[in-house]
Amino acid sequence: MAVSELWAVGMLLAAFAGGAFGASVGALPSFSLAGLLVVVGELYRLVGKTLGAETLPVDITGSVAFGVVLGPHVAFGGGAAALAYATKRGYLDTDFDYHQAKEVTRGLGSEPDVLAVGGLFGVVGYWIATLSASLAIPVDPVALGVVGSAFAHRLAFGYSLVGARPSQWFDMGPFERRTTGGEEPVADGGRRVEPWLPYQYRWGNVLTLGVVVGVLGAYVAWLTASPFLAFGISVVALVFVNAGVAEIPVTHHISLPASTAVLALVDAPVGALTPTLVAGTVPLSVALLVGAGFGVLGALFGEVSQRVLYAHAETHLDPPAASIVVTSLCLGLLAIAGVLPSAVWVPLP
Known part of the structure; x- marks a missing residue:
C-alpha cells in the first residue's frame, strides 16, 4: 500500500x-x-x-x-x-x-x-x-x-499501559493461589492477576501445544502451499470460545509462524508457490521439524506477551497478535540475513 x-x-x-x-x-x-x-x-x-x-x-x-x-x-x-x-x-x-x-x-x-x-x-x-x-x-x-x-x-x-512493575510481570501466583485456596487473585498493591486463558498459561502446556499445532500448521502449509490456511482454521475454532465451550485453546499465533517458516524454505515469491513446488523443495520431515520449532516460538512468545501485557492490565491487549509481531520479525530478519530464501508474506525493505 x-x-x-x-x-x-x-x-x-x-x-x-x-x-x-x-x-x-x-x-x-x-x-x-x-x-x-x-x-x-x-x-x-x-x-x-x-x-x-x-x-x-x-x-x-x-x-x-x-x-x-x-x-x-x-x-x-x-x-x-x-x-x-x-x-x-x-x-x-x-x-x-x-x-x-x-x-x-x-x-x-x-x-x-x-x-x-x-x-x-x-x-x-x-x-x-x-x-x-x-x-x-x-x-x-x-x-x-x-x-x-x-x-x-x-x-x-x-x-495503565502494562499494569505492573517489571519484577512482577511473570508472577501468576495470586491467580494460582485463588484456584487452590479460594483467595482473591490480587497481587501487592491491589492489582488483580488475570491470565489470558486460565487453562493455557503453564509453561509445559504452552510448549506442548506449540509442538502439536506447529506440526499441524507446517503440514497444512506443505500440503497446500498456503501460509494462511492453518491460521484460518485456528481462528475459526474461536467460534467455540465465543460459544463458551470449555478449554478451547487459542492457536493462531502458533499455526501462522509454523506455516510461514515452512514456505520460507522455498526460494519463490508467495504468489508462485504451489503444492508441487513446496513438496519438491522441502522434505516433509524437515517441514514438520521447522514447523514444530516455530510453533514453539509462537506459543512461548504468546505466553510472554500475556504475562507482560495482559495479565496485570485492565483491557485486552491481544497476546497472539503480540506474538505474531515477534515471530514475523524473526522470519523477516532471517530472510534479510540470507538464512531463509524468503519471508513469504512478511514485508522486506
Missing part, C-alpha cells in the same frame, strides 16, 4: 465502518468471521491455481479477511477499544470474572458513541498497518496494527 492511502477518503470511511462493525458484533466474533473468510479465500486461491488461473478476480484473504472489512487491526482493534470505552463509561454490567474491558467475546450493540469509538480505532489500526507495510517494516502489519491500537486505547482512556 502507498502512504497516500493513509488519507484516501474511501478507505478511511471503510475502516471506520469496519471498526464500528467490530464494536457492534464484538472483537472476538468479528475475528472468527475473519478466520472463516481466510479459509474460504485460501481454498478459493488453491482451486484457482489448480485450474490454471493466472490471477483471481478478488483476493478474499487479503482484501476482506485482512482488509478493512474484517481485518483484526480494524474490526478486532476497534471492538477492543470500544469495549474499553464502554467499560470506562460504566455501560457494562455483567458477571464476567475479569476486568470487563477484557470481555472480548461480547458484542456492544448499537450505542452511537460506542460505535464511533470502534470506528475511530478502526482507522487507527488501518493507519498503523498501512504505514508499516508502506515502510516495509519486516513485521506483520495487521498484528502490529492490533497491538498498536490496543496501546493507543489504553492511553486514550486512562488505563
Whole structure:
C-alpha cells in the first residue's frame, strides 16, 4: 500500500465502518468471521491455481479477511477499544470474572458513541498497518496494527499501559493461589492477576501445544502451499470460545509462524508457490521439524506477551497478535540475513 492511502477518503470511511462493525458484533466474533473468510479465500486461491488461473478476480484473504472489512487491526482493534470505552463509561454490567474491558467475546450493540469509538480505532489500526507495510517494516502489519491500537486505547482512556512493575510481570501466583485456596487473585498493591486463558498459561502446556499445532500448521502449509490456511482454521475454532465451550485453546499465533517458516524454505515469491513446488523443495520431515520449532516460538512468545501485557492490565491487549509481531520479525530478519530464501508474506525493505 502507498502512504497516500493513509488519507484516501474511501478507505478511511471503510475502516471506520469496519471498526464500528467490530464494536457492534464484538472483537472476538468479528475475528472468527475473519478466520472463516481466510479459509474460504485460501481454498478459493488453491482451486484457482489448480485450474490454471493466472490471477483471481478478488483476493478474499487479503482484501476482506485482512482488509478493512474484517481485518483484526480494524474490526478486532476497534471492538477492543470500544469495549474499553464502554467499560470506562460504566455501560457494562455483567458477571464476567475479569476486568470487563477484557470481555472480548461480547458484542456492544448499537450505542452511537460506542460505535464511533470502534470506528475511530478502526482507522487507527488501518493507519498503523498501512504505514508499516508502506515502510516495509519486516513485521506483520495487521498484528502490529492490533497491538498498536490496543496501546493507543489504553492511553486514550486512562488505563495503565502494562499494569505492573517489571519484577512482577511473570508472577501468576495470586491467580494460582485463588484456584487452590479460594483467595482473591490480587497481587501487592491491589492489582488483580488475570491470565489470558486460565487453562493455557503453564509453561509445559504452552510448549506442548506449540509442538502439536506447529506440526499441524507446517503440514497444512506443505500440503497446500498456503501460509494462511492453518491460521484460518485456528481462528475459526474461536467460534467455540465465543460459544463458551470449555478449554478451547487459542492457536493462531502458533499455526501462522509454523506455516510461514515452512514456505520460507522455498526460494519463490508467495504468489508462485504451489503444492508441487513446496513438496519438491522441502522434505516433509524437515517441514514438520521447522514447523514444530516455530510453533514453539509462537506459543512461548504468546505466553510472554500475556504475562507482560495482559495479565496485570485492565483491557485486552491481544497476546497472539503480540506474538505474531515477534515471530514475523524473526522470519523477516532471517530472510534479510540470507538464512531463509524468503519471508513469504512478511514485508522486506
